[in-house]
Amino acid sequence: MTTNSRRDFLQKLAASAITLPFLSSQAAFGKATPLAQHSQGPVLRVALMGLGGYASRVAEAMQSCERAKITGLISGTPGKLEKWGAKYDVPEKSRYNYTNFDEIRDNPTIDAVYIITPNALHHDQAIRVAKAGKHVICEKPMAVNAKEGQEMVDACAAAGVKLLVGYRMHFEPNTLEVVRMRQSGELGKILFFQGLSGFRIGDPNQWRLDKDLAGGGALMDIGIYAVNGARYMVGEEPVWVTAQESKTDPAKFKDGVDETIQFQLGFPSGAVASCLSTYNMNYLDRFFLNGEKGFAELQPATGYGPIKGRTNKGELTQPHVVHQTVQMDEMAGIILDGNKPIVPVDGLEGLKDLKILDAIYQACSTGNKQELKLV
Incomplete structure (x- = not known):
C-alpha cells in the first residue's frame, strides 16, 4: 500500500x-x-x-x-x-x-x-x-x-x-466493509451469525494450557474472536447466552482449561449467534452473517491475513493491510487526537467481552441460560 x-x-x-x-x-x-x-x-x-x-x-x-x-x-x-x-x-x-x-x-x-x-x-x-x-x-x-x-x-x-x-480486526478493511454494509441496511434485518474459531494446539507445556497464566483455554485465546465478532457483525449487544463444553483429552486440557465450547447468543432484535471455540480442530476461522436482504462471509475471518470474503453481491476486494501496522497507527490517532474508531477498541469494549466470557463459563458449569446486561 x-x-x-x-x-x-x-x-x-x-x-x-x-x-x-x-x-x-x-x-x-x-x-x-x-x-x-x-x-x-x-x-x-x-x-x-x-x-x-x-x-x-x-x-x-x-x-x-x-x-x-x-x-x-x-x-x-x-x-x-x-x-x-x-x-x-x-x-x-x-x-x-x-x-x-x-x-x-x-x-x-x-x-x-x-x-x-x-x-x-x-x-x-x-x-x-x-x-x-x-x-x-x-x-x-x-x-x-x-x-x-x-x-x-x-x-x-x-x-x-x-x-x-x-x-x-476492528481496523481490517474487509471486516469494516461488512460492518458498513450492515450499518447501511444493505443486508436488511440481521437474523443470524456464525463464528467458528479454532486450531489444534501444539506444545502441551505452553502457557496457553496453564490456567494460572491463561485464565482458561481455547475460549480465552481464540474463542474471544467469535464473541467479539458476533457483537460487531450483528451490531447489537447480546442479552443471553447458552453454552456446552466438551473435552476429549483431559490429560492435555486439565481442569479449568477448556478444549471445545459451543455457545449461542441471543440479541434484542431476535437475531441469534451460534459459535464454536476449540483447541482441537484445524481450519476453523469463519464468520457468516445472514440478513433478510443478503449475507456476508469471511474466511479466513481473524487470521493475520489476507482476510478473504464474499457477500450476496460478490467477492470482497478491499486491500490487504498488515493488521498490526494499521492498528498501531489508528491507536495513535485515538490516544493523541481523540479519534473515534468505527468499531470501539477501548477498555469498556474489552470489558463487555469479559462479561460474556464469564457467562459462557457459567453456562457450561450450570447448564443454564445466562442473562446478560452489557448496556
Missing part, C-alpha cells in the same frame, strides 16, 4: 481530531521531551511489554507505522532486552524488567505501554502502567474475568490515561 493510499485509508477510518497531547517532564531524563512529529500529527511512543512471538510480529509491523514507534522495552529476559534494544534502537535507559518498569513514570520518551504478556498478568501490569501515568494498550483478552477488567478500567480512568485493547 502506498503512503497516499494508506493515508486515505486511515483518514477514512478516523473521525475528527481533538488534540490531547500527553507530555511528561522528569528530571531523570533532563528536560521534557516533546511529542515526536509526523506529517499526520504527533507520533505515539510505545514501550512493548513481553517480548515473545506476537510482540515480534507487532514490532516488525510498527517499522511501517507513520504515527507509532518503539521507544521502550520491558522483559524478564536480559538477553532479549539487549537484542531487541539493538535491533530497534532502544537505548539501555529505556529498557526495563518486570520488577522496575514502574520507573517508566520518569521516562518522557514513552507515552504508552503495549502489554503482550500471558492473560493472567494483564491486570496487575496494566494497573502499574496506569499508575505510572502512561496509556495502556493491552492484548486480548483484556483480563481473565470481568472483575479484573473493571478494575483495569477504573485504574486507567483514575490515572487519566486511555485503555485500549488489541482488537486488530
Whole structure:
C-alpha cells in the first residue's frame, strides 16, 4: 500500500481530531521531551511489554507505522532486552524488567505501554502502567474475568490515561466493509451469525494450557474472536447466552482449561449467534452473517491475513493491510487526537467481552441460560 493510499485509508477510518497531547517532564531524563512529529500529527511512543512471538510480529509491523514507534522495552529476559534494544534502537535507559518498569513514570520518551504478556498478568501490569501515568494498550483478552477488567478500567480512568485493547480486526478493511454494509441496511434485518474459531494446539507445556497464566483455554485465546465478532457483525449487544463444553483429552486440557465450547447468543432484535471455540480442530476461522436482504462471509475471518470474503453481491476486494501496522497507527490517532474508531477498541469494549466470557463459563458449569446486561 502506498503512503497516499494508506493515508486515505486511515483518514477514512478516523473521525475528527481533538488534540490531547500527553507530555511528561522528569528530571531523570533532563528536560521534557516533546511529542515526536509526523506529517499526520504527533507520533505515539510505545514501550512493548513481553517480548515473545506476537510482540515480534507487532514490532516488525510498527517499522511501517507513520504515527507509532518503539521507544521502550520491558522483559524478564536480559538477553532479549539487549537484542531487541539493538535491533530497534532502544537505548539501555529505556529498557526495563518486570520488577522496575514502574520507573517508566520518569521516562518522557514513552507515552504508552503495549502489554503482550500471558492473560493472567494483564491486570496487575496494566494497573502499574496506569499508575505510572502512561496509556495502556493491552492484548486480548483484556483480563481473565470481568472483575479484573473493571478494575483495569477504573485504574486507567483514575490515572487519566486511555485503555485500549488489541482488537486488530476492528481496523481490517474487509471486516469494516461488512460492518458498513450492515450499518447501511444493505443486508436488511440481521437474523443470524456464525463464528467458528479454532486450531489444534501444539506444545502441551505452553502457557496457553496453564490456567494460572491463561485464565482458561481455547475460549480465552481464540474463542474471544467469535464473541467479539458476533457483537460487531450483528451490531447489537447480546442479552443471553447458552453454552456446552466438551473435552476429549483431559490429560492435555486439565481442569479449568477448556478444549471445545459451543455457545449461542441471543440479541434484542431476535437475531441469534451460534459459535464454536476449540483447541482441537484445524481450519476453523469463519464468520457468516445472514440478513433478510443478503449475507456476508469471511474466511479466513481473524487470521493475520489476507482476510478473504464474499457477500450476496460478490467477492470482497478491499486491500490487504498488515493488521498490526494499521492498528498501531489508528491507536495513535485515538490516544493523541481523540479519534473515534468505527468499531470501539477501548477498555469498556474489552470489558463487555469479559462479561460474556464469564457467562459462557457459567453456562457450561450450570447448564443454564445466562442473562446478560452489557448496556
